[in-house]
Amino acid sequence: MLIRVGLASAAYLLFTQTAIAQQTAQPYAQQPYPQQPYAQQPYQQQQYPQQQYPPQPYAQQPYPQQQYPQQQYPQQQPYAQQPAQPYAQQPAQPYAPQPTQPYAQQPSQPAAPLPKALTLWGAVGYGGMYGVGVRFMFPVGPSLLKLSNIRDQLAVELGVDYLRESYGYFSYGNYSWSEILPVAGCMWQFWLLPNLAVYPKVDLGYAIGWLSGYDYCNGIPNCSNPSYGGFFWDISAGVMYTLGKVALRAEIGNELVKGGVAFLF
Numbered sequence: 001m002l003i004r005v006g007l008a009s010a011a012y013l014l015f016t017q018t019a020i021a022q023q024t025a026q027p028y029a030q031q032p033y034p035q036q037p038y039a040q041q042p043y044q045q046q047q048y049p050q051q052q053y054p055p056q057p058y059a060q061q062p063y064p065q066q067q068y069p070q071q072q073y074p075q076q077q078p079y080a081q082q083p084a085q086p087y088a089q090q091p092a093q094p095y096a097p098q099p100t101q102p103y104a105q106q107p108s109q110p111a112a113p114l115p116k117a118l119t120l121w122g123a124v125g126y127g128g129m130y131g132v133g134v135r136f137m138f139p140v141g142p143s144l145l146k147l148s149n150i151r152d153q154l155a156v157e158l159g160v161d162y163l164r165e166s167y168g169y170f171s172y173g174n175y176s177w178s179e180i181l182p183v184a185g186c187m188w189q190f191w192l193l194p195n196l197a198v199y200p201k202v203d204l205g206y207a208i209g210w211l212s213g214y215d216y217c218n219g220i221p222n223c224s225n226p227s228y229g230g231f232f233w234d235i236s237a238g239v240m241y242t243l244g245k246v247a248l249r250a251e252i253g254n255e256l257v258k259g260g261v262a263f264l265f
Contacts, residue, residue, distance in 0.1 A: 016260075021157065027035070047153065047181055053183055064200045069195075071247075074106075097158070097215045102159070107116070107186075108176070115138060116136070116137065116138045116264070116265055117136075117137045117138075117247065117262040117263065117264045117265070118134070118135070118136055118137075118247055118250065118262065118263045118265070119134065119135040119136075119137065119159075119260050119262040119263075120132070120133075120134055120260050120261060120262075121133055121135075121249065121258045121259055121260020121261070122258070122259065122260065123161060123163065123257070123258045124256065124257050124258075125165075125255060125256050126255070127161065127165065128165050129163045129164065129165040129177075129179075130163065130164065130165075130194065131161055131162045131163035131164055131179075131255075132161070132175075133159055133160065133161035133162070133164055134159050134160060135157045135158070135159035136157065136158050136159060137155050137156070137157045137187075137221050137262070138155065138156060139153050139154065139155045140154050140155065140156050141154045150190055150191065150192060151191045151235075152188060152189065152190050152191070153188075153189045153191070154188055154189070155186070155187050155189060155199075156184070156185070156186055156187075157183075157184070157185045157186075157187060157201070157203075158183075158185075159182075159183055159185050160180065160181065160182050160183065161179075161180070161181040161183065161256075162178070162179070162180055162181075163178070163179045163181065164176055164177070164178045164179075164214070165177045165178075169212075174213055175211060175212060175213030175214030176212055176213055177209060177210070177211055177212075178209060179207050179208060179209040179210060179228075180207075180209075180221035181205045181206070181208070181232070182204050182205055182206055183204070183205030183209050183234075184203070184205065185201050185202060185203035185234075186201065187199040187201040187238070188200055188201075188231075189240070195241060195242040195243070196239075196240070196241055196242075197239070197240045198237070198238070198239050198240075199237070199238050199239075199240070200235075200236075200237050201236050201237070201238060201251065201253075202234075202235055203232050203233065203234040203235075203236070203253075204231070204232075205231070205232055205233075206214055206229070206230070206231050206232070207228065207229065207230055207231075207232050208227075208228070209227060209228040209229070210225065210226075210227040211225045211226050211227070212225070216225075232255075233254070234253045234254060234255050235253060235254055236251045236252060236253030236254070236256075236258075236261055237251065237252060237253075238250060238252075240262070242264065244261060245263065245264050245265070246261060246262070246264065247261070247262040247263075247264055248261060249261070249262050
């Protein structure tokens, strides 16, 4: 019985405490939050007094303009009033009417060698003859061909050659045939360059030959070794290359091949 009473009292106490706790917690939640009185008052705009600024006295005063004295300059005489002789009124000889010889119309001819030349050379024949010779050359006459880049010149040569041919056999000993050839010729020079010329040439001469070193008569009275004399001609082609006062020459013909040095003067 006591246990029931105790449990009942305990339950009652727990119920009462819970009810009290709920009553004490409810009032604050049920009361509305009071509105702030400051939010309900309108914003008071502050009124600032308008200050009256006095007008600036400097702006009311006009800026004084400086008065510059007008300088009186002397009146100059205009250039147009001064009489002047215009350039167009002065007669001048124009450049165009002056005749000028164009360069293309002036034929450029290579320089020819000095008028005269003395040549010394050696000669070799096709049949075994060999020898030496001398020539004296001098130009004659004017140029025959009127070419702009090649100059032609006729020249005459006079000279003499000495030729020799040796023979030797087993039982007949050693003998030789000799010739002296006075000659005169004419050449036609074509100067391809100022120092280079080619030419054809025709020579006409007289050959004097004799046999020596051989007893042709073999004791026969009124007998002499054979000799020869007669005219001959030679056609050759040559080239000449000048080196200042000296020129190199070479020729090839139907009888001889020759080469030598020429001294120009």
